[in-house]
Amino acid sequence: xxxxxxxxxxxxxxxxxxxxxxxxxxxxxxxxxxxxxxxxxxxxxxxxxxxxxxxxxxxxxxxxxxxxxxxxxxxxxxxxxxxxxxxxxxxxxxxxxxxxxxxxxxxxxxxxxxxxxxxxxxxxxxxxxxxxxxxxxxxxxxxxxxxxxxxxxxxxxxxxxxxxxxxxxxxxxxxx
Numbered sequence: 001x002x003x004x005x006x007x008x009x010x011x012x013x014x015x016x017x018x019x020x021x022x023x024x025x026x027x028x029x030x031x032x033x034x035x036x037x038x039x040x041x042x043x044x045x046x047x048x049x050x051x052x053x054x055x056x057x058x059x060x061x062x063x064x065x066x067x068x069x070x071x072x073x074x075x076x077x078x079x080x081x082x083x084x085x086x087x088x089x090x091x092x093x094x095x096x097x098x099x100x101x102x103x104x105x106x107x108x109x110x111x112x113x114x115x116x117x118x119x120x121x122x123x124x125x126x127x128x129x130x131x132x133x134x135x136x137x138x139x140x141x142x143x144x145x146x147x148x149x150x151x152x153x154x155x156x157x158x159x160x161x162x163x164x165x166x167x168x169x170x171x172x173x174x175x176x
Contacts, residue, residue, distance in 0.1 A: 004087075004088045004091045005091050005095070007085060007088050007091075008085075008088040008089075008091035008092040008095055009095060011076075011079075011080065011085060011088075011092050012091075012092040012093075012095035012096045012099065013095075013099070014076075015028055015032065015076060015092065015096055016028070016096055016099045016100070016103075018072050018076070019096075019100075020103070022070075022072065025100045025103065025104070027070075027073075028073065028096065029093075029096060029097060029100055031066065031069060031073050031076075032089065032092060032093040032096050033093055034066055034067065035062070035066060035077070035080075035086070035089045035093070036089050036090045036092075036093040038062070038065050038066070039086060039087070039089050039090065040090070044065070045087075047061065048062075048086045048087060049087065055081055055082045055084070058081045058086070059077070059078050059081035059082065062077050062080075062081055062086065063077055063078070098156065104136075105134070105135040105136060106135055106136040106137070106138060107129075107133055107135050107136070107137055107138065107155050107156075108138045108140070108155070108156075109126075109129060109137050109138065109139050109140070109153060109154070109155045110140050110141075110142065110153070110154045110155075111125060111139060111140070111141045111142075111151055111152070111153050111154075112141075112142050112143070112144040112147065112151065112152045112154070113141065113142075113143060113144070113147065113150070113151040113152075114143070114144065114145060114147040114148055114149050114150065114163075114164070115143065116141075116143055117141050117151075122139055122141060125139065125151075125153070126139045129153070129155075133155070146165070147163040147164060147165055148163070148164040148165055148168075149163070149164035150162045150163040150164045150165075150166075150167070151163065
């Protein structure tokens with residue numbers, strides 16, 4: 001996984017820089033997501049990974065499957081096909097989205113709670129995070145009965161753990 005990230009990073013950065021110059025972050029995001037979705041298909045992945053398929057054939061196939069692309073996007077797909085980097089498009093797409101969120105000053109936040117949160121609770125959490133992080137918050141919530149109580153907030157690699165499980169573990173450690 002880390003090797004794939006290492007390979008994908010310069011391509012994601014290059015795509016992001018071109019997208020910024022074109023002021024088309026949303027369009028490039030859609031293209032990368034389309035490529036990622038295509039490569040999630042087992043048949044397409046088998047063709048991409050096959051040593052029998054020539055790079056030129058793979059390039060033509062991906063351009064056809066990707067649909068309407070501008071000149072720079074088409075060139076990007078060609079470079080990925082010719083250099084054998086299509087296999088890490090999912091990682092590129094994820095990195096591109098992280099760069100886009102940073103540029104647009106927004107953050108995708110996942111909140112796990114023991115019980116479903118109502119709209120008022122979600123708005124309070126989003127408002128508090130907006131103040132703390134200084135960016136717009138896109139909140140997604142899920143229920144995790146294993147938490148017993150409290151919430152766990154995940155923002156990329158940052159975690160705020162206010163769950164009852166963690167509090168009980170801290171108390172047990174303090175008493176030991």
